[in-house]
Amino acid sequence: MISKKVVLIGKYGVGKTSLIQQFVHQRFSEKYLTTIGVKIDKKTVNIDGTELNMLIWDIAGESTNTKIPKSYHLGAHGAIYVFDLTRPSTYENIVSELNNLKKLISNVPIQLVGNKSDLLDEKNIHQIINSLPLEISFLTSAKTGKNVESMFSALGKALLK
Amino acid sequence: MRESDTFKKLTQLILEEEREAREKLENRVEVIDQNLNEREKLEPRIAPILSDQVVYLQKKFPELFGPAITASIKNQIKDSKDEVVEALYPIMGKMVKKYILKEIELLSERIDQKIEEAFSWDNWVNFVKAKVFGIKQGDMILKDAMEPVIQEVFIIEQHSGMLIGSYSRVTSVDQDMVAGMLTAIKSFAKDTFSIEDQELETIEYENYKIVIKNFPRFYIAVVISGIVSKVFLNRLDDLILDFVDKVINQRSPKAEADFIEEEFSENLNDYFIKLNQYDK
Numbered sequence: 001m002i003s004k005k006v007v008l009i010g011k012y013g014v015g016k017t018s019l020i021q022q023f024v025h026q027r028f029s030e031k032y033l034t035t036i037g038v039k040i041d042k043k044t045v046n047i048d049g050t051e052l053n054m055l056i057w058d059i060a061g062e063s064t065n066t067k068i069p070k071s072y073h074l075g076a077h078g079a080i081y082v083f084d085l086t087r088p089s090t091y092e093n094i095v096s097e098l099n100n101l102k103k104l105i106s107n108v109p110i111q112l113v114g115n116k117s118d119l120l121d122e123k124n125i126h127q128i129i130n131s132l133p134l135e136i137s138f139l140t141s142a143k144t145g146k147n148v149e150s151m152f153s154a155l156g157k158a159l160l161k
Numbered sequence: 162m163r164e165s166d167t168f169k170k171l172t173q174l175i176l177e178e179e180r181e182a183r184e185k186l187e188n189r190v191e192v193i194d195q196n197l198n199e200r201e202k203l204e205p206r207i208a209p210i211l212s213d214q215v216v217y218l219q220k221k222f223p224e225l226f227g228p229a230i231t232a233s234i235k236n237q238i239k240d241s242k243d244e245v246v247e248a249l250y251p252i253m254g255k256m257v258k259k260y261i262l263k264e265i266e267l268l269s270e271r272i273d274q275k276i277e278e279a280f281s282w283d284n285w286v287n288f289v290k291a292k293v294f295g296i297k298q299g300d301m302i303l304k305d306a307m308e309p310v311i312q313e314v315f316i317i318e319q320h321s322g323m324l325i326g327s328y329s330r331v332t333s334v335d336q337d338m339v340a341g342m343l344t345a346i347k348s349f350a351k352d353t354f355s356i357e358d359q360e361l362e363t364i365e366y367e368n369y370k371i372v373i374k375n376f377p378r379f380y381i382a383v384v385i386s387g388i389v390s391k392v393f394l395n396r397l398d399d400l401i402l403d404f405v406d407k408v409i410n411q412r413s414p415k416a417e418a419d420f421i422e423e424e425f426s427e428n429l430n431d432y433f434i435k436l437n438q439y440d441k
Contacts, residue, residue: 003337005321037349040322040341055323055341071348075321 001044003053004159007073009101010082011090012061015115018142019082020058023152028143035060038072047156054156073104078159080151085114085128085139095133109158111137113151118144243377250376251406258398265391309387311433315340318379325379328429343382374401404432
């Protein structure tokens with residue numbers, strides 16, 4: 001079976017852990033528990049007949065006074081950068097954040113994901129999308145499960161290319 | 162005689178010598194041409210020169226080509242540093258270990274000597290047992306006190322934490338996740354304490370010890386239960402170095418770029434079951 005390492009990155013509280021919980025265990029909790037360091041989950045998916053073992057590294061979000069070890073990112077085959085659609089501070093430096101990420105893991109597929117889409121209406125979401133300098137890969141909701149599966153599947157396909 | 166005949170005769174006389182010279186020259190050219198184009202004729206003439214050149218090159222080889230070869234090897238090593246270290250590591254390790262092992266043997270002898278000098282009842286019993294069974298008394302005391310057993314072995318890719326191979330007596334937890342978490346712990350220690358050139362080598366619990374042996378592109382983590390003695394660790398070290406040298410470094414060129422999990426797992430079973438059986 002093919003195994004690939006995927007890292008989830010983004011500021012604290014954007015819903016990285018919740019996205020993984022929804023994808024791996026199909027559950028969501030309103031309770032917020034900050035991730036300390038890193039948490040690793042695994043899910044085997046079938047991509048067009050090929051079994052893919054996804055080792056998902058849920059890396060704790062960086063806040064102003066905590067720095068995350070950069071070596072957690074090393075050797076990743078793919079990445080998901082998550083931001084919170086309701087908190088501009090989580091996406092206002094998105095270009096430089098992604099450039100920094102690309103320095104650590106070059107030439108790997110990266111999905112740019114706007115999470116918590118259930119908290120905003122269509123109009124607000126469109127405004128945010130238009131204001132961003134980069135194209136968003138997926139708008140997700142870890143709470144309702146919207147686009148979570150398809151976002152991971154799309155990354156899985158890119159990993160197998 | 163007419164004038165034209167006289168001229169003809171004169172021409173013949175003058176050119177006769179030249180014609181002969183030309184014929185000689187033609188013959189000579191033909192011989193040279195044969196000498197050059199027919200191998201069997203050329204060989205005896207050139208062979209001595211070539212042989213002189215070979216001797217000259219042999220003598221002057223280091224002087225003529227040394228710098229270029231050294232530069233090329235230097236570049237090769239520089240470009241494939243990891244591969245070179247990986248290939249040399251087990252050999253160097255074995256050499257160093259042989260020396261250390263000798264020192265340990267000496268130490269063991271000294272310990273035996275000390276034990277022999279002790280007068281406790283237990284020591285006397287052990288002494289008698291040791292004599293009866295023909296085992297060193299020191300070894301017997303150590304063996305009584307512990308029973309180290311290899312529970313699990315993981316070969317894990319550095320940085321990414323991907324599992325390359327594993328051996329397990331009991332399959333309890335997800336081995337992919339264990340490999341990932343061990344790598345995360347290693348990364349955490351390295352980044353947090355800024356220990357760039359050093360690596361985490363052991364993690365200890367009460368009855369368990371995780372021994373980590375680092376190589377440039379991967380590391381091997383061995384989970385051992387029981388009390389782990391230096392002698393056992395030494396034997397384990399030998400086994401790991403041997404495994405890396407004979408199994409991992411000997412893999413096919415096809416598998417060179419990517420590690421194939423199944424390939425190593427099977428070999429790990431053979432190697433580490435052996436060590437467990439040896440110790441029982």
